[in-house]
Amino acid sequence: MLKQRPYLVETLTAIGLILAPFILPHLGFAPNTVNRILVWGLFGIGFDILFGFTGLLSFGQSALYGTGGFVAAYLLTIAGFPHVVTALFIGMIAAAAVGYLVGLIALRSTGIYFAMITVAIAEVFFFVEFNPLSEWTGGENGLPGVPSPSFDLGFTTLHFTSGWSLYGFLAFWYFIGIVAALRIVRSPVGAVLRAIRDNPLRAVAVGHNVHGYKLTAFVIAAAYAGFAGGLLGVMQAFMPPDAFMFHTSAELVMMTAIGGTGTLFGPLLGAGVWLFLQDFLQAALGLGAAWKLVLGVIFVLLVCFLRRGIIGGIVDLYNLVTRRDAARAAAAEAAAQSTSVTPAVNVEALAMPPRERGAASFTGPILQASGLTKRYGGLVANSDINFSVNPGERRGIIGPNGAGKSTFFKMLTCEVVPTSGTITFEGNDITGKTVTDVCQLGLTKSYQVNQLFSRLTVRENLIIAVLAELRGKFRLDMFRRIDSVSGLTDQVNRTLAMVNLTERADVPVSELAYGEKRRLEIGLALANSPSLLLLDEPLAGMSPQERVETVKLLKSIAKGRTLIVIDHDMDSLFELVEKVTVLQEGRVLVEGTPEEIKSNPKVQEAYLGGVLE
């Protein structure tokens, strides 16, 4: 994410757009087809930011495409507005505003429910265009007579009427659109969007306002849709009512899937394949209406065998080849040096102190829970727990399965709202706050089951967590380069060193060994320098050797911060912590030093008659 060759993609895009009119006619593309591809491509850039980068599958983009298109077309026809480009921008702003309102409603749901709401919204817009608003939109006749753009340069006037002359105008706007989108996806906002796509729960837990960023992606997609809708009217000299149809949204989804999601160029390529085949199958092969059948089969085959579309497939192939080369080189180097598997890292020298978050003046326990109770219907998971931890303490929590340990942790991090009781962190009452806010205050958790950003590399995972600390929970720095965020690289490198993953920084999460994934899980909780770190079974599933190393690691991490650890591995836990709280049936059974706990008969009783012995 940090390493980018500046402007390479932009330059290649510009060259491609300049050369297209010289090459594409020889491949059988008519200028009108190329122009339609550009409009779909621009429409699809926004959709790809929403779906490919943020993971939000919307079937309602036609509503925004139609809104932008009809606002611009209305201004340029019925209202007699003379400036084409200004009208296009007004259409874009109208679509973005509508997108904001639609997003507020649709983003209340996730997954399939989100997609269903967007379908319903698209249908509502289609109805409104055809009926109550037909006086302004022309109803089923659309709006004819949309003027083409022309620019008076003083000595001459440039007209962009149709064919290749209009291509210049459309290609210019496509280029602007792709440059803006590349800036967005390379910015901190783009990084957070990818994190949301991969694991929204963890993006919330590392301190990002996920709802705000999703809404941002929705508005960006709406703005692209609105501008492209305006261009559609200009291109055809007519704003067609079918821009609003569900069919438009569905075609966009399919074009993006064919070309490749999460690539920005996928919709352009997908539109190229789609429209070329449409022309070819209909005209050259004379299939008539049967072209849809053939295209449908091609679509199914592509989705089955190229899950990430044509561009995604090419990128995967490239990564496979380059990684294999890199792996071979690394293996050769390792064999030559025959070094130990775990790199020796001076963790103490690299340790990150917790960040001062303005709560330095508090005195007393860093965390205090009073009368904490959680009921799930008739089941009492936690009952009247009183618990306090002092700054700098290393506390362990143990208890048999189902004793309520994880539920207790979830209440402390505000993932679960207590039925009753209060929680105070660094002197502030945090009961009922959000996980994001609590993380921003400096209280984080590593999960019992790994919650990583699975399609990102180790470094990119940690970048997401560090960004939440350095930029706060929501910031619209969409056009800023991610490597210009001050302190980011240093903090990511120090976290990598602390969890012994420096050598694996650029490896995708999917290629990590289990023990490495567990260390990254801890790294994600540690990356934004918390003052209180909760670790839910950090040693679960590790080999004995990995446990020994991880305990060592946790001891060094604990320096200067407060740690609360749940684990079933008593030996490791007793070595790590200074004090232990034992939970049983949702209540605090006993508290004491590891020695006291080991010899406590009540604890031995709780663990099935002295398993501890």
Ligand SMILES: Nc1ncnc2c1ncn2[C@@H]1O[C@H](COP(=O)(O)OP(=O)(O)OP(=O)(O)O)[C@@H](O)[C@H]1O
């Ligand atoms: N969302 C939920 N809805 C209903 N019951 C729940 C929910 N979460 C936890 N419970 C119940 O609350 C009790 C405590 O569960 P919890 O996961 O907190 O225990 P635990 O001590 O962490 O167990 P383990 O060591 O197995 O992870 C269990 O009986 C569990 O079934």
